[in-house]
Amino acid sequence: MSATSTSRQLALFDEVTSSLKEWQRPASRPNVAAPPAHVPPSRTATIGSANRAEDRRAQVITHQWEGTVQSVSGDSFAAVLRSLSEQPGTSEKVADIPVEDVSADDRELLSEGAVFYWTVGQSVSLRGTMERFSSIRFRRLPLWSRKDLKQVADDGAELYNMFGDPGAEGQASSR
């Protein structure tokens, strides 16, 4: 590729990148909520190994959801979705999602009640090649601390003393 053509490509890439950044700014899209801090920020510049200018891709997220798994059945799972790209308070949605859309690293986290982030968008290379992507990543949360466990056990015992009925027939046994 000639120096002139490379610089033209780079100029085109910069133009695309800045317009994508403009698209992403909340002010220009008043109905789009900024994703929460714990969600990987959208990347609008170089991604991947970019030793060669022509390998760089600009990426824009078109929609994000936070989801909770309702049930897992064979090769798909049912989930309730809450949009992170729309105003808070937007109604919940449901979808049947193929398990194959979940990254291999996260498959072990797929279970009823698990929480995930679903990110959908487009990436475009310097050459103008567009690819769509759909990424599902499950949330990884910290383990309970000993202090937390003791606190909830004590609180639970107090509630049980107040409202449990140890003398009831068939009382569920403590383990």
Next chain:
Amino acid sequence: MTPAPKDKPAADELEVSLFGPGVGESVVVHVGAGKWMVVDSCIDADTASPPALTYLNEIGVDVAKDVDVLVVSHWHDDHTAGMTTLFKACHRARLVCSAAMNSQEFFTLVAASTKIHLLAGRGSGIDEMAALFGELRARRTKSGGRVVAPTYALANTIVHRSDSLDGVPACVVEALSPSSASLSRASLSVVRLMEPKKALPSPGPNELSVALHVSFGETEAVLAADLENGSSDALGWRAVFADDRNRGKGATLLKVAHHGSKGADHAPLFGGMLANVQLAGVTPFNSCGLPTTADIARLKARGAPVYHTSPQKPPKVRLDRGTEKALGNTTIRERRGKMGHVRFRCTSGGAPRVDLFGAAAEV
């Protein structure tokens, strides 16, 4: 759309009213002489209130005095949403919960609900239970310790009894489940809390639900909650069928189990307790696509007309073109449909009649 009902049942009339918008269900029962029972709760998105409360207020019931019993069949969030609001309004109501909740493990889970990671302030079924017990605790404090614990129901617990009086038949509401064997399977041990903080630990099998048999003079009803078949004769509907104490029980009216799912349809029951059902009502569960077309066909094949509180599938969500292409064949729909109300009324031994309101329709 049919306007909201304004008429109360007659004193000697059993009523079973079923509400369901596609997320959750609530059953309102007139047990005679102007007294009421409510089983489970959900939220009407249009009013942001429990439909049971809206309905009872609209037909002129004094909920503070005349709701005798509130039943929490199990603590999945689609059956508990708004229960605390109901409990606050129904001052005299006695609370009845599944016996699966009568354990230190369950109360530890309730205590843990504030520490379980809840995203964007969103609650869960256990969150509502925490609020409910918080309200019970507040009442206990105000009354100087006089407020009693809930009644914990398992198979053959009498949840409500009223004697015959002034032409109004006697009414007995008896729990059909959970069985004693299923209580030991309740997956509520503290050990599970050692797992990473999830939004919602699995609440345990639906076989812990409180299904109810209502006897109103010569008319009977079964309110099947989310009870499923069970993996042995000691569990679920298999246990109900196997229990000799249930021989002789029947039903004219049926609230179908677990949104019509195949796993909650125990065929032998339809040769026994449910052989003479004349009217059946079902609520949808849109998150899992229940009832399916096959479920509806199976229910209709039993012979009785089936009424669905919200049969119209919620609309598909339209997204921008790029997102829809990236999603491929995956369809996203609204979770909540339109609220529907199926109402059955029947005098003792009489022919039952049905009224449909909102989105409800015969299927």
